[in-house]
Amino acid sequence: xxxxxxxxxAQKKIINGLYVISTKLGNKVNAxxxxxxxxxxxxxxxxxxxxxxxxxxxxxxxxxxxxxxxxLGPDNIDMVKHFGFKSGATTDKFAGIxxxxxxxxxxxxxxxxxxxxxxxxxxxxxxxHTLFVGEILDGGIVREGETMVYKREEIFG
Numbered sequence: 001x002x003x004x005x006x007x008x009x010a011q012k013k014i015i016n017g018l019y020v021i022s023t024k025l026g027n028k029v030n031a032x033x034x035x036x037x038x039x040x041x042x043x044x045x046x047x048x049x050x051x052x053x054x055x056x057x058x059x060x061x062x063x064x065x066x067x068x069x070x071x072l073g074p075d076n077i078d079m080v081k082h083f084g085f086k087s088g089a090t091t092d093k094f095a096g097i098x099x100x101x102x103x104x105x106x107x108x109x110x111x112x113x114x115x116x117x118x119x120x121x122x123x124x125x126x127x128x129h130t131l132f133v134g135e136i137l138d139g140g141i142v143r144e145g146e147t148m149v150y151k152r153e154e155i156f157g
Contacts, residue, residue: 004067004098005055008069012039012073012152015148015149015150016035016036016037016081016149016150017037017071017072017141017147017148017149017150018033018034018035018072018076018080018081018147018148018149018150019033019034019037019049019052019069019070019071020032020033020034020069020070020072020079020112020128021033021034021037021049021057021061021067021068021069022067022099022105022106022107022108022109023057023064023066023067023068023106024060024064024065024066024105024107024149025059025060025063026064028060029094029099029106030056030057030060030088030094031057031058031083031088031093031094031107032051032055032056032057032083032084032088032095033080033081033083033084034049034050034051034067035150036049036050037049037050040133041072044135044136045122045135045136046106046121046129046133046134046135046136047069047070047116047133047134047136048064048129048132048133048134049067049131049132049134050131051087051112051129051130051132052128052129052130052131053129053130054128055126056087056088056089056140057088059121060088061096061120061132062120062123062132065119065120066104066105066117066118066119066120067104067118067120067132067134068085068102068104068106068107068108068115068116068117068118069115069116069118069134070107070108070109070112070115071112071113071114071115071116072112072113072146072147072148073112073113073143073145073146073147073148074145074146074148075112075145075146076112076148078104078114078127079111079112080110080148082097087120091132094107094138097109098110098111102115102117102137102138103117103120103137104117104119104137106118110142111142112142113141113142113144113145113146113147114139114140114141114142115139115140115142116128116134116135116136116138116139117136117138117139117148118135118137119133119134119135119137120133120134121133121134121135
């Protein structure tokens with residue numbers, strides 16, 4: 001069944017923030033830009049990230065069972081592009097990027113506004129993406145600020 005253009009236009013009206021999803025597998029760290037992130041439970045504290053099955057981070061999250069959500073502010077547009085336009089399969093995305101690690105070892109960007117360190121508690125097939133549900137093991141605020149809202153024209157021109 002072909003997707004009606006109206007459905008695509010209507011989906012674009014859903015508001016999403018912008019985040020860097022980071023992970024660690026063995027000695028390798030990687031991250032990707034994502035917009036499909038959501039809270040899913042208070043008790044236990046759970047979040048969900050939707051990761052495209054072709055993304056290098058997808059394999060790493062699935063194998064390692066860990067990821068961190070780095071919440072970006074409007075001043076982090078360069079970070080959105082840095083982590084979103086190249087593949088970690090061929091590029092060390094963390095070369096020259098400051099980060100810390102917490103419980104899981106997934107990178108926490110020092111220039112984000114907030115972060116959540118998670119272990120995968122479930123994953124669900126969702127078409128061309130996998131929904132990774134993560135239990136939040138640790139989190140914090142780095143600095144005050146509003147979450148960057150995804151607006152395609154601001155990123156791609």
